[in-house]
Each structure stands twice: as structure tokens, then as C-alpha cells.
Amino acid sequence: MFKITSQPIEEMDLKGPRADPKAGGFVTFRGRVRDTSGGRRVVSMEYETYSDLAEKEGERILAEAREKFGILEAHCRHRSGRLSPGETAVWVEVAAAHRKEVFETCQYIIAELKYRLPIWKKEYYEDGDSGWVQSESGAASAQ
């Protein structure tokens, strides 16, 4: 399941349905807001989301990942709103029968969501300045 949420991911109950005894490997990734960016001190990060489309595209990424890597489960949460350094911005969990696939799948999901989801982030710096973050694959992904 893919969800955009304005609530802290830290406080969510993220234990998904894990009863499947075929699942031998689980990997969980959490990406947090960092306190520096390009040498500048970051005081907060604003995540702006086109939530309906982001959730639709997010579910497509998870479905593709399940099919491509033959894994059992994949879930993701992505924050919206203003976050402080140290807060979790994105959370991904993958379960599979074997261990190799969970890492490949989790990395695939993170790479895809970075350039496919309609999500934008603006950094606010200590000096009062701010700026939209340009994804490294932003140019390549634009049509």
C-alpha cells in the first residue's frame, strides 16, 4: 500500500500483514530530512504533494516492483507538509521469500519514486533564504 500522509511517520503503526510464512527476508528503508544541504544549514523542509496522483503513481510503482522482482509485499509512506531535520520523510518496506530480492526491490522503489511521484520539496535555510530542491534525475525524467 502506498500513502501520502501529513502525520509523523515515526508514530504510525507500520507493522503490515506479515503472517505469510513464506517471507524469509524483510527490508525497511527510512529517509530522514538532513540538517545540511550543499553546505548550508537547513532549518526545515516543506513537502508539497499532488496527493491523488502521487498515490496512484505510487501504487503503480509498488505493483511493478512486485511483478518485476517476484516479491511478496511492498509498502510505502511519504510525508507531506513542513518537516524538521531528523523527521522521516519516506518509509519503504519490502518482504520476499529470499533476501537478495528485498534489497533490489527496495532500491528500485526508491529510485522510481524520486522522479515519478508529483512531490516537490523546498528547503528553508538558517539565513531565511529558501529554495526548491532539484532532483538529480529531474531533467532526465522531464519529457
Added chain:
Amino acid sequence: MFKITSQPIEEMDLKGPRADPKAGGFVTFRGRVRDTSGGRRVVSMEYETYSDLAEKEGERILAEAREKFGILEAHCRHRSGRLSPGETAVWVEVAAAHRKEVFETCQYIIAELKYRLPIWKKEYYEDGDSGWVQSESGAASAQ
């Protein structure tokens, strides 16, 4: 920190020291006992450990990983004793400034501990039979 434990990993408080605001990515891996092996139904798995040496070698693997990949933190717990299918046998967590390193490091740690730690596992099957598990890299790692 690396620890061999006879207590269920599920019930441990595994929140390590994560105050470091430089940590932008965390990855957690959990490996569970599966209920089948080579087409046979597994009822339990016995982990036999040479614990003193396993913890010493485990700490070496974590220190090598920190140095090799420049990550901030790496931790691991490995079970000893008799486990049922679905129970967590091994848990690894890695924190780093950026995301790429956490996956590489976590996979490196798992690959190393499989053939370097003095840990043996014996599968017990539904039909009463049992057998020592031969690691896929067991032969290559022996001297």
C-alpha cells in the same frame, strides 16, 4: 554493536542511538526462519553458536563496513537456540548520511556474516528427520 542473543529479536528494543542529525538514510534487514527448505516442510531451526568468537568476528565485520563504506552506524543481532518458522534469526541496521551507502553496507554485512561467523544451523523437518544447513559459500570459505 554485534550481539548473539537467545532472546526473541522481535521483543528487543532495537532503537539504537539515532540522534546524529547527519544520518539521512536508515536501512533495517530482518531474516526470518522459513517454513520450507528444498521442498521439505521445516518445523524448527536450531542455531548453534560459538558465541565469544562470533561476537568478536561480528564486531570486526561491522568495523570493516563502517570504514569501507563511510557509514555512521551499523548494528547486528543474531539468534541462538531453537527457532520456529516466522521467528527473526538475524537483524541488521545501518545508518548513513546518504541513501546509496546504507543498502550496499547492509548487503555487505549480511554476505560476510553468512560465511565468517562461527554459527551453524540444523533444520528439523516434519517427518522427524533433520540436517545441518550447508551455506552456499561454505566450501569456498573453508581453508
Added chain:
Amino acid sequence: MSAAKEIELQYFALLREQRGVSHERRTTAAANPRDLYDELRSEFKFSLPPENIRVAVNGDFTDFDHSLKDGDVVVFLPPVAGG
């Protein structure tokens, strides 16, 4: 150019800031998103060229040659940066 139609526009991130609103209704003769973006870009001085923009119509991604019709909800998406 084609017949005038009323469409709904939503703006996000840099385009929202440059337009100054999140939503608006607009009557346009633009036949497709390409013409519509050109029209908006010259009127509101958007800094992003169309090759850096993706478009969604009625809640899903589409291309710049998609035919617009009355009542469509159109969103131009600046370069994204999720995660």
C-alpha cells in the same frame, strides 16, 4: 486553436508561486496542453520551458498533444523531487 472551453488549472511548487494561486478556472481556445502551457507561460512569465514540465489531465499523466475538452482539470508539473 479550437473552440473556447472552460478548464480548471491546479498549480504546485514553483508554478504555484509564479502564478500566485493554487487553482483557477480559465477559458481558453488552446487545443492541447502544449498550446495551453505556451499561453500561460507568456501571460504569467513562467520560468520553466515546456521540456522541463510534465502534464496531468483529470488526475493522470498524459502527453502535451492530448486533446483538451470543456471541464478538464489540467496540472502542469514542475520537475519533481520525492523521497
Added chain:
Amino acid sequence: MSAAKEIELQYFALLREQRGVSHERRTTAAANPRDLYDELRSEFKFSLPPENIRVAVNGDFTDFDHSLKDGDVVVFLPPVAGG
């Protein structure tokens, strides 16, 4: 062969099963783990050839040519399978 010494042996996994004990003290004239493993293997019919075995002395890995001395704790390690 060298002077007789008393060493302590610990066994794990398949070697523990084939020896039938986890620990024992043994007086041996074996100069190094290679000779000691050969001695034990022929006495207790261990199935594993030495090339599938690693050795630890006094709590750390070492090689089969390490010189044994009185009081050493020796562990022969069958192929491992952690994780």
C-alpha cells in the same frame, strides 16, 4: 610430533555430534592443529576432511600450522551457515 601437552577441545555442530561431547581435555603430542585434527579424525571417524575445516585457538581464528602449547583451547569449525 613434539612434547606431550594438555589441550582443551570444544566441539560444535557436526563435529560435536560425531565426537559425542562438547568439551574434552586431551593429552597430545601434535605440534599444530593440522596434526591434531588428523589424530582426532582417525580416532573418532570425523567425516569432514581438513580442507573443509577452520580452526580457532584461544578464542580467535588461526591457521593449521600454528604451534600448539600446553593449556591451549582449540576449536575445529565445520563449515558455517550464519544468517
